Amino acid sequence: MYIYDSVKKTKLPFEPIKEGEVSIYVCGPTVYDDAHLGHARSSLAFDLLSRTLKALGYKVTMAKNFTDIDDKIIKKVEETGKSMEEITSFYIERYLEEMQALGVQRADLEPKATESLHAIESMIQKLVDKDCAYIANSGDVYFDTSKDPHYGEISHRVAEDEDALSRVEHTDEKRNPKDFALWKACKGNDDICFDAPFSSGRPGWHIECSAMIEKYFKGSSQYSIDIHGGGADLLFPHHENEAAQSRCVTGHELAKYWMHNGFVQINGEKMSKSLGNSFFLKDALKVYDGEILRYYLNSVHYRNDFNFNEEDLLTAKKRLDKLYRLKKRVSPGKGSVVNKAFKKALLDAMSDDLNISIALAAIDEMVANTNDALDANPKNKALKKETLANIEFIDTLLGFGSKEPFTYFQIGVDEALKEKIETLLAERTTAKKAKNFERSDAIRDELIAMGISIMDTADGTVWEKA
RNA sequence: GGAACCAUCGCCAAGUUGGUAAGGCUGCAGCCUGCAAAGCUGCCAUUCGCCGGUUCGAGUCCGGCUGGUUCCUCCA
Numbered sequence: 001m002y003i004y005d006s007v008k009k010t011k012l013p014f015e016p017i018k019e020g021e022v023s024i025y026v027c028g029p030t031v032y033d034d035a036h037l038g039h040a041r042s043s044l045a046f047d048l049l050s051r052t053l054k055a056l057g058y059k060v061t062m063a064k065n066f067t068d069i070d071d072k073i074i075k076k077v078e079e080t081g082k083s084m085e086e087i088t089s090f091y092i093e094r095y096l097e098e099m100q101a102l103g104v105q106r107a108d109l110e111p112k113a114t115e116s117l118h119a120i121e122s123m124i125q126k127l128v129d130k131d132c133a134y135i136a137n138s139g140d141v142y143f144d145t146s147k148d149p150h151y152g153e154i155s156h157r158v159a160e161d162e163d164a165l166s167r168v169e170h171t172d173e174k175r176n177p178k179d180f181a182l183w184k185a186c187k188g189n190d191d192i193c194f195d196a197p198f199s200s201g202r203p204g205w206h207i208e209c210s211a212m213i214e215k216y217f218k219g220s221s222q223y224s225i226d227i228h229g230g231g232a233d234l235l236f237p238h239h240e241n242e243a244a245q246s247r248c249v250t251g252h253e254l255a256k257y258w259m260h261n262g263f264v265q266i267n268g269e270k271m272s273k274s275l276g277n278s279f280f281l282k283d284a285l286k287v288y289d290g291e292i293l294r295y296y297l298n299s300v301h302y303r304n305d306f307n308f309n310e311e312d313l314l315t316a317k318k319r320l321d322k323l324y325r326l327k328k329r330v331s332p333g334k335g336s337v338v339n340k341a342f343k344k345a346l347l348d349a350m351s352d353d354l355n356i357s358i359a360l361a362a363i364d365e366m367v368a369n370t371n372d373a374l375d376a377n378p379k380n381k382a383l384k385k386e387t388l389a390n391i392e393f394i395d396t397l398l399g400f401g402s403k404e405p406f407t408y409f410q411i412g413v414d415e416a417l418k419e420k421i422e423t424l425l426a427e428r429t430t431a432k433k434a435k436n437f438e439r440s441d442a443i444r445d446e447l448i449a450m451g452i453s454i455m456d457t458a459d460g461t462v463w464e465k466a
Numbered sequence: 467g468g469a470a471c472c473a474u475c476g477c478c479a480a481g482u483u484g485g486u487a488a489g490g491c492u493g494c495a496g497c498c499u500g501c502a503a504a505g506c507u508g509c510c511a512u513u514c515g516c517c518g519g520u521u522c523g524a525g526u527c528c529g530g531c532u533g534g535u536u537c538c539u540c541c542a
Contacts, residue, residue, distance in 0.1 A: 042542040231542030361489035
């Protein structure tokens with residue numbers, strides 16, 4: 001396995017801290033609103049990582065946190081009058097449902113900030129004790145970046161000059177503009193606060209990840225975890241700050257490898273509410289099946305920018321359709337053993353920093369070769385069974401292809417429409433037998449107008465929803 | 467103002483020890499079909515934003531330019 005380390009900026013052979021085991025921590029969402037396509041992409045990227053490592057034989061432990069204390073959540077509490085718990089549990093549930101629709105496997109650990117307060121407080125206390133942090137008059141606790149000689153090495157901002165245009169917030173409380181809040185003291189009665197030795201207040205954003213990692217992973221004398229992941233935007237300041245905190249407390253680096261996924265744009269434009277482009281995952285799921293969205297969002301390498309648009313999505317669907325048409329040809333039945341060369345091709349591709357493009361090309365090749373062989377010998381049972389096993393492996397490794405093929409091609413067709421289609425097809429078959437091609441072609445045109453394409457096969461006419 | 471990343475066929479997209487451009491969609495031709503669809507076969511970048519440099523050789527390394535994105539503030 002090779003992984004591109006976004007801190008070292010190079011592709012490296014993956015060597016876990018502990019032989020055969022991998023610890024991964026991915027920064028999860030702040031649960032104050034619905035998940036958008038960016039969350040989906042990140043989730044999908046690390047799902048692919050986890051599946052690949054598992055397929056390579058590693059025992060994977062993945063943690064993905066939920067930030068459930070935050071300014072934006074508190075703002076939502078004020079706006080809606082609902083409790084913080086109501087809001088966060090609602091969005092956590094939604095997030096998990098939507099990710100499930102995308103075929104994302106659940107993380108082994110899903111810690112919440114509110115359930116990790118003890119670990120957070122004790123880590124802050126250690127930072128204060130070690131003189132890496134200081135308590136301001138207000139009760140805020142800040143991390144003292146000047147105490148960390150390695151501060152800036154994660155995001156490569158070591159000698160950055162603080163010119164007047166730096167947009168870092170200047171607070172009198174901070175000794176250094178780069179210092180960041182570990183703990184925010186209570187702002188008043190409307191604020192949501194927790195008791196702590198330093199003051200009543202709540203954790204800053206960065207501390208929870210460091211605290212959770214120390215709480216849940218054992219690590220080694222050099223690193224706390226193998227891989228730390230998240231969106232590219234988190235590299236600075238979030239991961240820089242996490243790394244600094246952990247270094248001060250543990251005396252070693254937080255993660256051996258850092259991975260960051262690229263951004264999603266919509267039709268070439270930045271994804272944002274103000275632009276009014278629909279970017280919520282729930283909206284996309286209303287129109288497209290989760291499996292198709294998964295295939296599409298994973299079809300571009302995780303580190304590249306992703307420009308989401310309907311045309312490309314439909315192209316991706318066409319590619320997935322071909323896999324399912326092959327599955328239709330080899331179903332029903334039970335899979336035997338995966339073709340060795342095919343399995344190796346997929347694993348080799350994914351082992352190269354998750355090179356999904358090569359993997360998808362290998363699938364296309366397998367599909368074409370199998371169709372070809374089946375054209376020559378339609379009754380090749382052994383090949384059919386092997387093909388089913390191949391498709392099962394695709395599902396295990398990449399998370400698509402598991403549906404029953406006829407079901408796949410009928411997504412979005414209700415019973416009434418299905419009945420109408422069957423009636424029309426019966427009439428068409430009769431017309432065809434009577435060589436009334438004018439009528440049978442008219443029926444076909446009618447079906448096409450309904451978004452239904454048909455294929456005459458040796459076993460009768462089959463149809464697909466476009 | 468500072469910094470990073472990216473720029474490959476009409477569209478999407480691979481391509482890291484530099485060695486002579488994967489794959490998909492579209493299109494065209496053919497097989498199959500009553501005709502289609504599906505499937506299969508063949509064809510479709512002497513060229514990788516532009517200009518220089520290094521090299522026997524560069525999409526791949528170096529410098530400059532242009533264009534796009536991102537970070538420096540909450541953000542996947």
